[in-house]
Amino acid sequence: MAEVDEPGKPLFAGLSDVSISEDIPVEGDISVPVGSQNVDDVFSTLDEPVKDTILRDLRAVGKKFIHVMYPKQSSALLRDWDLWGPLLLCVTLALMLQGGSADSKEDGGPQFAEVFVIIWFGSVIITLNSKLLGGTISFFQSLCVLGYCILPLTVAMVVCRLVLLGFTGTISFIIRLIVVTASFSWSVFASTAFLADSQPANRKALVVYPIFLFYFVIGWMVLTFSPSQ
Amino acid sequence: MSQPDRLQVPGGLLLWMNAWFSSVFFMSMFSAELEEAAELLSADPGASTLSLASSGPAGSTRVDLEDEDDFGQESSELLGGEKQTSGFWTFEYYQSFFNVDTVQVLDRIKGSVMPLPGRNFIRHHIRNNPDLYGPFWICATLVFSVAISGNLSTFLSEQGDPRYHYRPQFHKVSIAAVVVFLYAWLVPLAMWGFLTWRQGTERQTGGYSFLETVCVYGYSLFIYIPTSVLWIIPFEWLRWLLIVVAMVISGSVLVITFWPVVCDDTKAAAFTTVAIIMLLHALLAIGCKLYFFQTAVHAVPVIPTAAPNRTTATQQDH
Numbered sequence: 001m002a003e004v005d006e007p008g009k010p011l012f013a014g015l016s017d018v019s020i021s022e023d024i025p026v027e028g029d030i031s032v033p034v035g036s037q038n039v040d041d042v043f044s045t046l047d048e049p050v051k052d053t054i055l056r057d058l059r060a061v062g063k064k065f066i067h068v069m070y071p072k073q074s075s076a077l078l079r080d081w082d083l084w085g086p087l088l089l090c091v092t093l094a095l096m097l098q099g100g101s102a103d104s105k106e107d108g109g110p111q112f113a114e115v116f117v118i119i120w121f122g123s124v125i126i127t128l129n130s131k132l133l134g135g136t137i138s139f140f141q142s143l144c145v146l147g148y149c150i151l152p153l154t155v156a157m158v159v160c161r162l163v164l165l166g167f168t169g170t171i172s173f174i175i176r177l178i179v180v181t182a183s184f185s186w187s188v189f190a191s192t193a194f195l196a197d198s199q200p201a202n203r204k205a206l207v208v209y210p211i212f213l214f215y216f217v218i219g220w221m222v223l224t225f226s227p228s229q
Numbered sequence: 230m231s232q233p234d235r236l237q238v239p240g241g242l243l244l245w246m247n248a249w250f251s252s253v254f255f256m257s258m259f260s261a262e263l264e265e266a267a268e269l270l271s272a273d274p275g276a277s278t279l280s281l282a283s284s285g286p287a288g289s290t291r292v293d294l295e296d297e298d299d300f301g302q303e304s305s306e307l308l309g310g311e312k313q314t315s316g317f318w319t320f321e322y323y324q325s326f327f328n329v330d331t332v333q334v335l336d337r338i339k340g341s342v343m344p345l346p347g348r349n350f351i352r353h354h355i356r357n358n359p360d361l362y363g364p365f366w367i368c369a370t371l372v373f374s375v376a377i378s379g380n381l382s383t384f385l386s387e388q389g390d391p392r393y394h395y396r397p398q399f400h401k402v403s404i405a406a407v408v409v410f411l412y413a414w415l416v417p418l419a420m421w422g423f424l425t426w427r428q429g430t431e432r433q434t435g436g437y438s439f440l441e442t443v444c445v446y447g448y449s450l451f452i453y454i455p456t457s458v459l460w461i462i463p464f465e466w467l468r469w470l471l472i473v474v475a476m477v478i479s480g481s482v483l484v485i486t487f488w489p490v491v492c493d494d495t496k497a498a499a500f501t502t503v504a505i506i507m508l509l510h511a512l513l514a515i516g517c518k519l520y521f522f523q524t525a526v527h528a529v530p531v532i533p534t535a536a537p538n539r540t541t542a543t544q545q546d547h
Contacts, residue, residue, distance in 0.1 A: 109397040131320075132327040133362070202330040210366060217373055224380070224397040 061085040068148045068190050078141050078194065086147020089154050090119045093218075096157050097225055110221055118221075122214045123147060130199060130207045137198040146211070149191040150218065156183035157222045164227055176223060184219035188212055326361040326440065334363055341448040344482040350448070351441050351486050359440040364447020368413045371450055375409075375457045376402040379521030382461045401521060412513050413450060417442040420487075423502070427494055437490065445486050449479040453514065460522050468522065472514050480507045 045053060061084050094115035110118070127142040135142075160176045167175065192208050199207045315322040340354040348354075380398050387393040421442040437445075456475040460468050483506050491499040 110399040114399065114403075129327075129362070129366075132324050134324070134327075202332070205331040206329070206334060206362060210369075213366075213370060213373065220373075220377060221397070221399070224395075226395050226397070 057082075057084060061088065064148055065151055068151050078137070078145065081141045081144035083140070083144060083147065086119075086123075086144065086150070089147060089150045090116060093119075093150065093154050093157055093222075096154075096161060097221060099227065109225055115221065118217065119147070119150065122217070126210045126214055129210055130195065133199065133203050133206055135195075135199045135207065137195060142195065145191055145194045146214070149187045149194075149215075152183035152186040152190070153180075153215065153218050153222055156180050156219075157225070160222060160225060161227075164225075180219050180223045184215050187215045187219075191215075326359070328358060329360040329362055333358075334360070337363055337448050338367075338451050341451050341482050342478065344478060344485055346485060349486055349489060350445050350482055351437055354448075355441055355444055359438070359444040361440070361443070364413060364443055364450075367447050367451050367454070368409050371454050371457070372402065372405045372409050374454050375517055375521050376405045378457045378461050382463065382522050385461065386463050405517075405521065408513070408516070409450070412509075413447055414443065416509055417446045420446075420506070424487075424490055427491075427498065437486075445483065449482045449510075452479045453517070456514075457517070457521075460518065468518060472518060476507075476511055476514050480510050483507075483510065 060080065060082060064082075064085055094112045097109055097115055098112060123143050123146040126146060127139055130137065130142060131139065156179050159179050163172050163175050163179075166172075188208075188211060191211050195211070196204055196208065315325075337350075337354045340348065340350055344350070376398075379401060383398070384395055418439070421437065421439045424437070424442075452475045456471050459471055462468075484503055487506060488499075488503065491502045494502075
């Protein structure tokens, strides 16, 4: 085809008198050049090393931890919810609450299963409660926020165990009381900062109170942990 | 009589005759009450006005509420009636039980703590809008407050004992949860079933729906929350005084609520019902106190079976 762009001549002017005769085979092959595979590579994570996968998830979890410790009006926790962080925190807290004064099975602290049930069942009930009262947050987003906001109490648990190693008696109790109270109020404050906006204005207190009760119970479990001697 | 009553009198008459026959059958066991049964039938058309008259000077405003009740009663028997718009498998159905604001919940709690003889809790505070928020969270709070206060009081009472090693006693939470939630749901179920049976199949005389019964029982438990916290104070006479005060307050909420419904019944049945309400309430309070707030017995020597379990206390301050 003559596609010569001569000035003054319209483009493709010579095409009007071109005809394709039957004995010219039209053949070729349609192949996608290798370069355009990049779009698929971004979403397909099957080929990456396992280390990358785990590190990416851990980094996401870590970023959310930072959001909890410095609660600003960011929507990262809500938008990219995941339940890895809550699971990690719940298992850590439940493991650290073991090894208490379990000299008789009945009088000891909460068992592993009891901590798990309280945290997960409690989160589900609080989420259902806020949804039934007319909240606009989704189920898993709320579970995610409530689980991540256990972080201050887990930190308090670590601190309490260290304090129990070092001090005894009233001083240790007072230190632990202060630490647990501070972390409990931090948890409540952080979770309401994320969750309160999605509720109708005249029912905010109805939604905040169960969250308060939830973290109060977890704080009580942390505070009353007494190691066996 | 209000307008809907007039419209329902022919159908109501048939149903009441049915109820009368069945109640005669049951009451034939109590021969002295057959005359009362006849009186009951003749008194029935005026029963609603009787309950209005007994509720005090605000009777004129109650007429409107009774009208709303009668309109709502064509719907199902289990629930308030007007809210029966979605099926029970939809989320909106359950959302209708949480249709309360903060102010309303606080108002209902105030009404349960300060019962006045003229104010029926259901008519005055719930007003055909029973909610499940109050009963559920009051029960949950009560479970934890009883368990935690019991643990604290045990700790305080045994503090001088060098053999005592603090234990969280977390299993008490499970026991408290079972007891409180069973009480808050089974007893209203039994009460509602009993009241519905006693009135036959008709609910024009102001019977309460199941949810309203659950609601009044749930809110009446609120007074036990501050009571359980105050039980930490280790004086026995104060604890018994607090039990009596709490039982009087919450029992009177229940009695004021249920009296207008049972007073149409025979005298014996009415008083028995009220007595059983108070008895169950008392059992709950006293049972909680005795189980969770056991006083330490210091005079008893160390029991040999418990000796290996006692560890040297390192957390006691001397």
